[in-house]
Amino acid sequence: GESVGLHLPTLSVQEGDNSIINCAYSNSASDYFIWYKQESGKGPQFIIDIRSNMDKRQGQRVTVLLNKTVKHLSLQIAATQPGDSAVYFCAENPHNNDMRFGAGTRLTVKP
Amino acid sequence: NAGVMQNPRHLVRRRGQEARLRCSPMKGHSHVYWYRQLPEEGLKFMVYLQKENIIDESGMPKERFSAEFPKEGPSILRIQQVVRGDSAAYFCASSPPIPQTKLFFGSGTQLSVL
Numbered sequence: 001g002e003s004v005g006l007h008l009p010t011l012s013v014q015e016g017d018n019s020i021i022n023c024a025y026s027n028s029a030s031d032y033f034i035w036y037k038q039e040s041g042k043g044p045q046f047i048i049d050i051r052s053n054m055d056k057r058q059g060q061r062v063t064v065l066l067n068k069t070v071k072h073l074s075l076q077i078a079a080t081q082p083g084d085s086a087v088y089f090c091a092e093n094p095h096n097n098d099m100r101f102g103a104g105t106r107l108t109v110k111p
Numbered sequence: 112n113a114g115v116m117q118n119p120r121h122l123v124r125r126r127g128q129e130a131r132l133r134c135s136p137m138k139g140h141s142h143v144y145w146y147r148q149l150p151e152e153g154l155k156f157m158v159y160l161q162k163e164n165i166i167d168e169s170g171m172p173k174e175r176f177s178a179e180f181p182k183e184g185p186s187i188l189r190i191q192q193v194v195r196g197d198s199a200a201y202f203c204a205s206s207p208p209i210p211q212t213k214l215f216f217g218s219g220t221q222l223s224v225l
Contacts, residue, residue, distance in 0.1 A: 032211040043115075043202050043216035044154065051211075089153060093211050098167055099144065099204075103153040 012108045019077040021105045023090035026071060030092040034099070035064060035075045038087045047075070047088075077107075085109045113137070115205050116185075117217035125225050130190040130197070132220045136205030143186040144204040144214060145171075145178060154202065160186060161208075193224045 013019045025033070031052035036044035050057045050064045050073075057064050063076040073090050087104045116135040124130050136143050141162050146154040156170040160180040171178065175193075180186040190197055200221050204214035 034213055036216075043204075043218050046213045046215070049213055098156070098159055099214055100156055101146070101154040 009103065010106045010108070012110060013080050015080060015082060015109050015111050017080055019075075019080045019084070019107055019109075021075045021077075021088050021090075021107065023073040023075075023102055024071060025073065025090075025092050025102075027092060028068075028071065032093040033064070033066060033073050034091045034093075035062075035073075036089045036091060036101075037084075038089065038104070040086075044089060080107075080109050082109050082111060115140075115203055115215050115217035117201075117203050117220050119220060120218065121221045121223070123223045123225065124193050126194055127192050130193050130222055130224075132188040132190075132201050132203075132222070133185045134188070134203030134205075134217060135185040136203075137215055139207055140205035140215070141208045142206045143180050144206075145186075145188050146202045146204065148200045148202060148219075157188070157201075190222075193222075195224050198222055198224045 034049040035047040037047050038044045048059045048062050048064050050066050052068060055066050061078045065074045077084055085108055087106050089101045089104045091099045091101045093099050115137055118133050122130055143160045145157040147157055148154050158171045158178045159167040162180055163182050175191045177189045200219045202216055202219045204216045206212050206214050
């Protein structure tokens with residue numbers, strides 16, 4: 001089965017607040033991780049990635065944190081906006097280019 | 112540079128018919144992946160192909176399902192003798208021939224089996 005899982009299936013935040021979405025992975029051989037955003041009726045869209053030689057990477061309003069010791073990945077979204085409402089997936093790449101996805105977290109932003 | 116193109120966008124089949132889903136990768140991408148997604152669920156890996164080769168089909172059912180990525184033309188996911196349980200969104204993704212790189216996804220094909 002898939003080796004990537006998520007702690008929270010749903011997350012509701014107030015507009016303007018920061019969001020944190022968590023992900024656990026079980027394959028210690030994984031050394032490349034990606035966060036995707038999927039809006040209703042659309043395909044997943046790349047947000048940010050991180051390799052195992054890093055523990056933090058920042059993008060525009062998003063930060064990914066990687067804790068290899070406990071095999072945990074998180075996505076932080078600063079100043080969450082209504083347009084951030086979507087399902088967020090983490091994915092890992094343990095070998096070759098075989099990307100495996102977690103179950104996803106639905107983020108709802110309240111105005 | 113067009114993105115990953117999937118067609119049809121919606122496909123309706125009756126039980127027992129065949130479904131053929133097409134995926135044209137981004138220009139320059141030689142790797143194609145197929146994923147299946149049920150409502151309110153995650154993406155389940157099905158198969159990973161390079162041109163004319165199946166690299167990993169561990170997520171694809173052994174019966175009724177097949178995939179190909181010919182030298183010329185799109186990748187095809189074929190489902191024979193469809194059953195109601197095959198109803199799902201099928202997403203295709205592509206990537207360049209670079210190890211451990213992000214995948215680019217198409218908009219998916221929604222298969223409905225009546």
